[in-house]
Amino acid sequence: PLAAPAIAQEAPTIRWRLTSGFPRSLDTIYGAAETFADHVKAMSGGKIEIQVFPAGEIVPTPQAAEAVATNTVEMAHTCSYYYWGKDPTFALGTAVPFGLNARLMNGWLYQGGGNDMLNAFYAKQNLYGIAGGNTGVQMGGWWRKEITSAEDLKGVKMRIAGIAGKVMEKLGVVPQQIPGGDIYPSLERGTIDAAEWIGPYDDQKLGFNKVAPYYYYPGFWEGGPTIHFFINLDKWNELPEDYKAIMINAGAYANTDMMARYDTLNPGALKSLIAGGAKLKPFPQDVLEAAFAASHEVYDEISASNADFKQIWDSMKAYRGEGYLWYQVAEYSFDTFQIRNRTKG
Amino acid sequence: PLAAPAIAQEAPTIRWRLTSGFPRSLDTIYGAAETFADHVKAMSGGKIEIQVFPAGEIVPTPQAAEAVATNTVEMAHTCSYYYWGKDPTFALGTAVPFGLNARLMNGWLYQGGGNDMLNAFYAKQNLYGIAGGNTGVQMGGWWRKEITSAEDLKGVKMRIAGIAGKVMEKLGVVPQQIPGGDIYPSLERGTIDAAEWIGPYDDQKLGFNKVAPYYYYPGFWEGGPTIHFFINLDKWNELPEDYKAIMINAGAYANTDMMARYDTLNPGALKSLIAGGAKLKPFPQDVLEAAFAASHEVYDEISASNADFKQIWDSMKAYRGEGYLWYQVAEYSFDTFQIRNRTKG
Numbered sequence: 001p002l003a004a005p006a007i008a009q010e011a012p013t014i015r016w017r018l019t020s021g022f023p024r025s026l027d028t029i030y031g032a033a034e035t036f037a038d039h040v041k042a043m044s045g046g047k048i049e050i051q052v053f054p055a056g057e058i059v060p061t062p063q064a065a066e067a068v069a070t071n072t073v074e075m076a077h078t079c080s081y082y083y084w085g086k087d088p089t090f091a092l093g094t095a096v097p098f099g100l101n102a103r104l105m106n107g108w109l110y111q112g113g114g115n116d117m118l119n120a121f122y123a124k125q126n127l128y129g130i131a132g133g134n135t136g137v138q139m140g141g142w143w144r145k146e147i148t149s150a151e152d153l154k155g156v157k158m159r160i161a162g163i164a165g166k167v168m169e170k171l172g173v174v175p176q177q178i179p180g181g182d183i184y185p186s187l188e189r190g191t192i193d194a195a196e197w198i199g200p201y202d203d204q205k206l207g208f209n210k211v212a213p214y215y216y217y218p219g220f221w222e223g224g225p226t227i228h229f230f231i232n233l234d235k236w237n238e239l240p241e242d243y244k245a246i247m248i249n250a251g252a253y254a255n256t257d258m259m260a261r262y263d264t265l266n267p268g269a270l271k272s273l274i275a276g277g278a279k280l281k282p283f284p285q286d287v288l289e290a291a292f293a294a295s296h297e298v299y300d301e302i303s304a305s306n307a308d309f310k311q312i313w314d315s316m317k318a319y320r321g322e323g324y325l326w327y328q329v330a331e332y333s334f335d336t337f338q339i340r341n342r343t344k345g
Numbered sequence: 346p347l348a349a350p351a352i353a354q355e356a357p358t359i360r361w362r363l364t365s366g367f368p369r370s371l372d373t374i375y376g377a378a379e380t381f382a383d384h385v386k387a388m389s390g391g392k393i394e395i396q397v398f399p400a401g402e403i404v405p406t407p408q409a410a411e412a413v414a415t416n417t418v419e420m421a422h423t424c425s426y427y428y429w430g431k432d433p434t435f436a437l438g439t440a441v442p443f444g445l446n447a448r449l450m451n452g453w454l455y456q457g458g459g460n461d462m463l464n465a466f467y468a469k470q471n472l473y474g475i476a477g478g479n480t481g482v483q484m485g486g487w488w489r490k491e492i493t494s495a496e497d498l499k500g501v502k503m504r505i506a507g508i509a510g511k512v513m514e515k516l517g518v519v520p521q522q523i524p525g526g527d528i529y530p531s532l533e534r535g536t537i538d539a540a541e542w543i544g545p546y547d548d549q550k551l552g553f554n555k556v557a558p559y560y561y562y563p564g565f566w567e568g569g570p571t572i573h574f575f576i577n578l579d580k581w582n583e584l585p586e587d588y589k590a591i592m593i594n595a596g597a598y599a600n601t602d603m604m605a606r607y608d609t610l611n612p613g614a615l616k617s618l619i620a621g622g623a624k625l626k627p628f629p630q631d632v633l634e635a636a637f638a639a640s641h642e643v644y645d646e647i648s649a650s651n652a653d654f655k656q657i658w659d660s661m662k663a664y665r666g667e668g669y670l671w672y673q674v675a676e677y678s679f680d681t682f683q684i685r686n687r688t689k690g
Contacts, residue, residue, distance in 0.1 A: 011390075039590060039593075039594055042586060042587060042590035043388060043587055043590040043591050043594060044587065045356075045585075045586075045587040098682075098683065098686070098690065101676065101679060101680060101683070102448070103447070103448060103481075103604070103608065104608060106601055106604065106605050106608075107604070107605040107608035107609050109605070110601060110602050110605035110606075111602070111605040111606050111608070111609040112605075112609050136448075136675070136676055137675035137676045137678075137679040138675060139674075139675055140675075199675065200671065217674050217675045217678055218674075218675040218676070218678045218679035218682070219675060219679075220679060220682070223679050223683070240390075241387060241390075242387060242388055242389065242390040245384060245387035245388040246388050246591075246594075248384075248598070249384055249388060249591075249594040249595055249597070249598045250594055252594070252597050252598035252600075252601055252602075253593070253594045253597035253598075255601065256451055256455060256597055256600065256601055257455050257456070257597075259448070259451065259452070260451050260452040260454070260455035260456040260457075261455075261456050263448065263449060263451075263452035263456070263668055263671065263672070264452050264453075264456040264457050264664075266671040267667040267668065267670045267671040268667070270670065270671055270674065271670070280674065282678055288682050292682075292686055292689070292690065295690070296689075296690040299690075317690065319609075320683070320687060321687050321688050322612040322613070323608055323612065323687075324680075324683055324684050324687035325612045325615065325616070325687065326545065326608065326611040326612040326615055327608070327680070327684070328680075328684040328687075329484075329562050329563075329615065329625065330481070330482035330483060330484055330485075330544065330562045330563040330564060331446065331481055331482045331563070332680060332681075332684060333482075333562055333563045333627055334446060334482040334563035334564075334565060334568050335446060335669075335672070335673075335677060335680075336677075337443075337563070337565070337633050337637075338443065338446070338568070338665070338669055339669050339672070339673040339677060341443070341637055342665060342666050342668075342669035342670065342673075343666050344637070344641075345443065345637060345638075345640070345641035345644075345662065
């Protein structure tokens with residue numbers, strides 16, 4: 001069965017640089033780009049080499065999409081929603097408030113037309129996108145004071161960006177955009193009252209529990225954030241078909257593997273944070289209801305003037321309605337039982 | 346950047362046959378093997394060709410693992426738990442009652458040591474396994490009569506196999522093993538009282554709602570059933586490293602893509618089934634409690650005399666306890682809200 005082929009093919013050698021939107025210290029997310037590069041190299045027998053650089057080493061995260069579009073760097077691994085200022089449609093590639101959970105996001109991307117619709121939009125930006133990682137539902141961040149109702153949100157200075165910031169603004173929050181490294185001192189000094197980050201494993205490293213102990217859930221603005229590999233569209237188009245297939249499949253591996261890392265690492269981190277004084281609290285129901293209403297106001301506002309956003313959000317919203325119709329039956333009832341019994345047996 | 350390599354490599358040509366454990370009519374599961382074959386072919390530039398055969402065309406499903414182990418056929422795409430009669434440890438590769446949901450199954454497989462532990466066991470069977478598909482939580486099957494408590498299970502003749510059958514037996518059910526094609530007439534004649542199959546999309550094709558209208562959930566014996574690609578271990582070991590990597594990544598793609606197909610197709614099928622008379626019912630809580638206790642009795646019994654089973658089940662059980670500790674916080678609370686609001690906005 002291991003017969004030599006009639007003609008030995010000459011496969012081109014590719015040396016690309018990838019700028020991660022994340023520092024090395026966020027090892028789960030940063031690591032997904034390394035996993036992708038390792039797998040692509042292994043599958044191509046070493047012919048495709050992608051060198052991964054941490055955020056800022058060659059390109060700062062806010063410029064990563066533009067740097068790929070202009071071929072300053074061939075690839076990035078970053079959140080599409082970081083570039084929503086250029087066009088809010090970018091936000092839909094990652095997550096929007098009350099969007100899809102990780103499982104339904106994959107359903108929509110792979111089989112619900114999501115990947116194709118996003119790539120039709122990304123093509124206008126001279127990008128090709130491959131889903132390559134998910135964090136699952138994130139936490140609702142660290143708060144210096146307890147929130148007992150939507151009233152308590154008024155005047156809260158919160159580090160939160162993007163469409164989520166616009167939604168929170170409608171609830172009276174004053175969104176603040178500050179870099180990750182400045183969050184801790186800002187919370188400590190009281191310059192800000194709250195900050196959202198990711199989830200237990202990543203949050204633990206920054207020690208927010210010491211300065212803002214109320215740890216709210218769920219991070220309703222990030223139900224299943226997808227991290228994307230972005231490739232310069234001209235570079236993508238000139239790849240041989242087998243190399244394209246290799247990258248698409250490596251993306252699928254990285255996508256699942258990053259979620260698996262979070263699910264494996266978050267439980268221990270959550271226990272440590274609670275032992276370290278974090279007070280775990282669900283957002284009050286009226287906060288969720290008010291945020292849900294505000295979110296859809298924002299979507300309607302953007303949709304009124306942005307056809308790409310409207311088309312893709314309408315598709316995602318329809319998938320949410322159908323997806324949860326099924327998800328609520330077997331999946332949710334199984335989880336409900338398992339959660340109550342998780343330590344028994 | 347597209348420089349020719351110094352030496353053109355000669356990559357071997359591989360022609361393998363894959364026997365699916367499923368008929369073509371189960372297009373989501375059967376289709377995952379075709380997706381795998383298509384992706385492997387594309388990534389290898391046509392050098393790896395895997396021909397997919399439906400169940401029974403070259404090997405009947407109950408013999409698929411053995412046929413791969415003895416190299417009658419190089420590969421299969423089937424459920425590991427079909428072969429639990431040879432060794433109950435096989436069951437853990439797919440699903441056991443009250444095991445892991447699809448998300449945590451991937452967490453355990455990819456990052457919790459699951460893939461490595463399973464492959465240490467499969468190696469003893471001369472097999473190499475790659476996870477390649479998931480159905481998500483299945484339904485609890487079709488019942489001719491309503492079940493109002495665990496008492497009602499006594500004497501029920503149910504089509505259910507494997508460890509799930511052993512568990513149900515402890516609750517007084519009389520497990521029946523009958524082929525898929527015989528389920529409908531058996532339910533119609535009343536030869537059996539209940540039958541489990543998969544979920545809405547697959548169940549709809551068989552029309553069980555017409556003869557056994559009570560459609561129970563969740564299928565607690567299948568929280569996140571993984572379908573495996575099995576490869577003859579000697580064939581696997583002689584593959585070049587790049588071909589191994591290609592198959593592992595194609596497996597990851599098929600794994601996510603099959604789940605995405607189910608999540609996309611199940612909602613419409615569920616609505617049609619309900620319109621066609623299916624009566625959707627949750628299992629009574631005491632049925633779940635009794636089945637949970639019975640399941641762990643079975644695991645203890647098997648573990649007492651089977652070290653492989655014990656080691657792998659202990660790992661999976663520990664992952665369940667930790668995994669749901671985190672899952673219940675952000676993920677579950679987000680889903681709870683989304684389910685209530687899925688059609689709003």
